[in-house]
Amino acid sequence: MQLTDNDKAMLDGAEGPAVAAAMDLLVRYGQALDAEKLCEVRNVAGTMTQPSPVKAQLVREGGWNRAYSVINLDSDETLEIPDMRVPTCQLQQSFGPDSEGIAPYPKELIELQSDAESFYGRKGVNILATCTPYQVGNIPVRGEHVAWMESSAVVYANSVLGARTNCEGTASTGAASLTGRIPCWGNHHPANRHGSHLIEARTPVEGPLDWGMLGYFAGGLVQDERPVVTGELKQPELLDLKHFGAAAASSGGVEIYHVPGITPEAPTVRAAFGDGPVPEAVPYGARERRAVYEDLNSQGDCADVDFVLLGCPHASLDQVRDTAHLLRGRSLHSGTQLWLMVPRALRTTADRNGWTEVIERAGGRVLTDSCPAMSRSAPPGTKVFATDSAKQAHYLPAILGIEAWFGTLQDCVSAAVTGRWKGELR
């Protein structure tokens, strides 16, 4: 792999041992990828604050310097961590102080995470604490090379914003933060960003439920490749594409997709395929739509719902408002809880608008920073949950050993109020 003089200087320790360790990791990683070189990044989204048993032990041994050295730089030495070299944000983490008394989650881990926020905040990490940094001010521009992790954020950055990132990990983002470098491979090359499959919707796709199901279909079809979707698509909003991408990155490993006429790198179908041959379209019709719906609802058996989870990926303000409108003047069923996950920055707005109060008066909870899957925590005794997120329906049954129902926001709020799942595909 070719290194610039500056890369070599960092590797040789000119900027201290932590930067040298970061560059060593990037060189090992770049060689593993067979990358030709590194590229410059000035926007990193990673994770360092979330507690784990391994991290707690490392902090006991040598503080956050040790935790960052071992986990975020893959170093055996405990190194003094300098300030972040380039703008860096913390993605979603574990539950914070606002979950106390609501989520069964250990108080000592909440305190550990708060301690991490203090340490990393001082080092220059922006504690956005959300899987949707693009909802709270971190919006890379088209063509910008960035280093993000979180599969739903990566697919949004590449596809909707036209930024360039691979699906990075904890150590590669940790190293990028201290060097401003990342292997120039994969999605960083324009030639690798063209579509691989054409999917034509022959049934109307409108709203987050349908965009989520189309995403789940697309991911299952293309796996790690790059779907291009056309057909009966209503103009999507941020919310729709948030759910499309998250679902496609759950059923498959989609990191970039194109919606011709909508997403920036695909003004036309031909352009989406790099002006090369356009493959024959795979139809997504009523039958495929029904199959996706039934697949996502195949992990539900008992219609008694004891938990409703909204806000995966973290809710937009539209979703908070819609949830509040549906819950206004109503009360949750005595045996059912409802949690709505939002970025903390948006919760502040929801509080000011009075939406949080409406949701809480009905018995629901607005929580930040995390989600049941990240924190492995749901209301005590949960056996059956309902969600409007294909991603959460995909992952949470395996993580918590519970049944899942998938439907619209209306279906979910109705289940929270009645305690019964009555969702059906309309």
Next chain:
Amino acid sequence: MSLRQHDELYGAGGPARPDHRHGTPPGLVPGGREPLVLHGRTVVPGIAEGEALVSQETISGWGGIDPARGVIIERRHELFEQSFAGKILVFPGAKGSSGWSGFFQSTRLLGTAPLAMVFVTTTTKAALGAVVTRVPAVTDLDRDPLTVIRTGDRVRIDAGRGTVSVHPQ
């Protein structure tokens, strides 16, 4: 739980248990499959020898494995509840969350890591995962490892040379 260094974890486990541990003399193969050598590309250099665990399905890290036990936990996965600790993990590639590499790094820190990795499709998840698990790893082999290697086969991997020697069992 204590964190152990890489060498302590894997130095002793690397070289060779005898080839004829099940009573099959070297070179004579039950079922008619011949020993063979695959050639590919180095992902992480190093040498390891052990028993193969072959997955035809891609593997998830976050939500897919339990690093504390070194087992696959995805319910619908063909290797559900099987342990990869100390095995040569042969698989098509990584899927799912960007937590993949962090979860496999944890298997190293918790002493449940695979002995080596052989995979088909290079993604950032699989490449970074192999790097931070710090086990020998190869990809881009000249024959499909998922076809010619079977679970239980004895495998020697010299990742620096990009070779995988398979001794069918």
